[in-house]
Amino acid sequence: MKNSIFDRLFNSIIFRIGSMMFLISAISILSMFSSVFISEMADQDALIINHAGSLRKQSYKILANIELLPQISSSSLVKQQQKTKQAIIEFGEKVNAPMMEGNSGALDQMPLKETLDGIRQTWVTKLKPELDLLVEQPQQLTEDKLISINNIIENFVLRLDSLVGLYQQRAENRILLIRMILGISLMVTIFLVVFTMHQISRRIEKPLSELTSSARKIMSGDYTAKTNIQQNDELGLLAETMNKMSIALSQSYGQLENRVAQKTKKLRQTNDTLELLYQTSQLINEPGDSLNLQPITEKLAQITEKKDLDLCLTANNSNQPYEHIITLNKDLPGKCQVGDCEGCLSNNNGVSTSNNQMVMRYPIIKDNINYGVLVCNLDAETPLEAWQHQLFTSITTLIANGLHIRQQNEQSRRITLLNERNVIARELHDSLAQALSYLKFQVSRLQKLRKKSASEEQIEDVVVELKTGLDSAYMQLRELLTTFRLKIDVSGLQQTFLETIQQLNERANGLMEFTLDYQIQNLPLTPNEEIHLMQIAREATQNALKHSKATIVTLSVFADEEKNIHMEITDNGIGIGDDPEKLNHYGLAIIQERSQHLAGDIAIRNLATGGTLVELIFQPAFIKSAATVA
Known part of the structure; x- marks a missing residue:
């Protein structure tokens, strides 16, 4: 067990540093506990000193009250006697208070206890009875008696001063002891800290510097960097492990470069795919009657690396394309030249192979309406990858959605235009048409009156009716123009x-x-x-x-x-x-x-x-x- 502890002490950095930290912490804790213990003993020293000091003031206060007894009137004498008695009682309670004895087992307790007992004895046996007698019989307060009681109280106050001095000396001794304990703890702690820092510099800082230098070389790409640390501790193990790691990194770096290149290519393909989908979505949602899909088709061929693409756009369910977009400068097949598009449009979701050539057809369909087909011509030996197939499908879906939305918008505009024309026709019929019919009726009436050689008054009435009708028609026309020009x-x-x-x-x-x-x-x-x-x-x-x-x-x-x-x-x-x-x-x-x-x-x-x-x-x-x- 003893050998194991020594092995750990000399071969483990953590154990060595931990031991030093434990010793420093133990000394600090011991000094703190000692300081707390002594401070606890001196917890009430200030209160006791203050309490003992107040006895001096109380003594003189009692003396002053007694000296006033012969000088006041008989009506206030009783009140002054009661006040003096109360001061004597309070003084006795303070002298006999338990706090005056201090903490049990305190330092320098014997001289303090003897002095306190002497003061209490003097108070009980000599001073208090004398004071009580003078309070009860103020007529005995002669000049000699007052001088005598004054001397007694002054001697008593001197003994109180001695008691306060003993309390103060006890408090100072305790503070001195705390300082001595803290000083010794500080010296020992400084020694341990210096020793620990020396060990850290020699066994940790220098090896770590060498390891850091080697790690930086490895980080910069120099996988031949090695360390020469010969220690039987954690840093020695770390140095040996780093040397092995640099060898392993050198071997795997080539493999990682190949994998990174592959991942980069896939990310570039993904980014190009997303960009193309975004551009397609933006293009088909742009306002306007024309839709130029030539740039989209060419970029699709560039991203997928399938150069031979044909995009045929047809009217609703038509068998002839109104636009044929190609990405490769080539001669069109015979069926395209003669306009035989039934095979592609009717079989636009199939795959056909002939003469080592494969043809992939992607329909442009939305809600069972055929808007055309995207044809991809490629070698049979290099079929489409999954991401290429997904991209072709997504592009054709976007184109179909865009063409379908444009068709719906166009239909909505037509319906709106027809509705507005119906409204205009109805309003014209209900206003100008009726007004013109009324004017036509008045013109016919005027013609008949002229044939009958009617009087000027009758003809003038018809002319007035015509003028009124024309004014009404003109006003209705202005209102209709204002209504038709309404815009927000x-x-x-x-x-x-x-x-x-x-x-x-x-x-x-x-x-x-x-x-x-x-x-x-x-x-x-x-x-x-x-x-x-x-x-x-x-x-x-x-x-x-x-x-x-x-x-x-x-x-x-x-x-x-x-x-x-x-x-x-x-x-x-x-x-x-x-x-x-x-x-x-x-x-x-x-x-x-x-x-x-x-x-x-x-x-x-x-x-x-x-x-x-x-x-x-x-x-x-x-x-x-x-x-x-x-």
């Missing part, structure tokens, strides 16, 4: 409402006041919702301007707790009749149709206080989408 620019729906209100106030010439209360600034609406909402508001406010005879018209747009949109147009006019359709049938028809496009509810009614209310309530698209997701 980047400033938003609220600004468009403000401009509309401003135009209405200008047209009213001060006879009517139009106001706006817009509270849906934070709610997102689709462009169609904004257009329909604006058209309904325009038709309702124009009807109010023409027919309501009101002075105030308020347009309010707000949302309820469920975020349904409310639009209210109120006025203080004459209201509407029992059959509002007769007032402005094409305007109300437009309002009804717009509200149906919004899937909302429209209500037109008279208010109890007078005037008309046009109220629209609909649920915006973003609420419907959230409900669908939930």
Whole structure:
């Protein structure tokens, strides 16, 4: 066991350093415990000194109270006697307090105990009885008696001073002992630290420097670096291990370079693949009618290292391509020259092999609609790798999605255009067409009157009717042009409402006041919702301007707790009749149709206080989408 400890001491750095640290820690802990023990003994020394010192003040206080007894009136004598007795009692309690004895087993206790016992004995047997007698019989306080009691108290205070000095000496002895213990501990600790640092420098720092130098050489690529450390400890083992490691690294470095090159190639392929997919996605989502896939096809051939690619794009389920993109300068096969594309398009998901040539076909299909095919021509001996096959599939899927989205957008634009044309046709029919029919009727009437040689008054009435009809038609034309030119620019729906209100106030010439209360600034609406909402508001406010005879018209747009949109147009006019359709049938028809496009509810009614209310309530698209997701 003893030999084992010595072996570890001389052959283990950790054990040596640990032993030194243990000794330093043990000495530090021992000195701290000793200091704590002595400090605990002196815990109440300051309090005891303060307590003993206060006895001197209390002695003089009692003497002063006694000297006042013969000098005060009889009415205050009893009170002064009680005060003096209370001071004597408090003095006795302080002299006999347990803290005056100090800690049990304290240093220099015997002289202090003898002095304390002498003071207590003097107080009990001599001083206290004398003081009690003088308090009870103040008439005995003659001048000689006062001088005598004064001398007794001064001698007593001198003994108290001696007691305080003993308490102070005891505290100073304890502090001196703490200093001596800490000084010895400091000297021993310094010696151990110096010895430990010498061992660290000789057995650790120098070997570590050599190991660090060797490690840096290895890190810079010099795998022949070795160390010459001859120690039977951990650093010696580490040096031997590092020498073996450098040999192993030299052997495996070549293998690692090959693996890194392979990984780098794969990462480059992955990065190029992601970049191509991103570019393809960006290209097919760009606005415009034309779609140039030539750069995408060429980059696809470059990344996959398959130079011979053919991309054929066809119309919906057509058997003839409208665009044929090739990546290799070659003569087209005979079937391509004569336009025989049925084989590729009908068998566009297959693989064919002939004359050591393999043909891979990737369909461009979305929702059973064939948009073409991507053909890859390669050697039969070098088939496609998995990542190449996946890239071809992803590219064709993106192209199919892009072409499908473009087709859907085009179809949506066509439907929107047809709907707007229907609206224009209906509004023209309900306004200008009827006005022109009325004018045509008046012209026929004028012709008949002229044939009958009617009077000038009759002809003048028809001319007035014609002029009134022309003015009405011209006004309706201006309103239709304003409606057709309606647009909502980047400033938003609220600004468009403000401009509309401003135009209405200008047209009213001060006879009517139009106001706006817009509270849906934070709610997102689709462009169609904004257009329909604006058209309904325009038709309702124009009807109010023409027919309501009101002075105030308020347009309010707000949302309820469920975020349904409310639009209210109120006025203080004459209201509407029992059959509002007769007032402005094409305007109300437009309002009804717009509200149906919004899937909302429209209500037109008279208010109890007078005037008309046009109220629209609909649920915006973003609420419907959230409900669908939930």
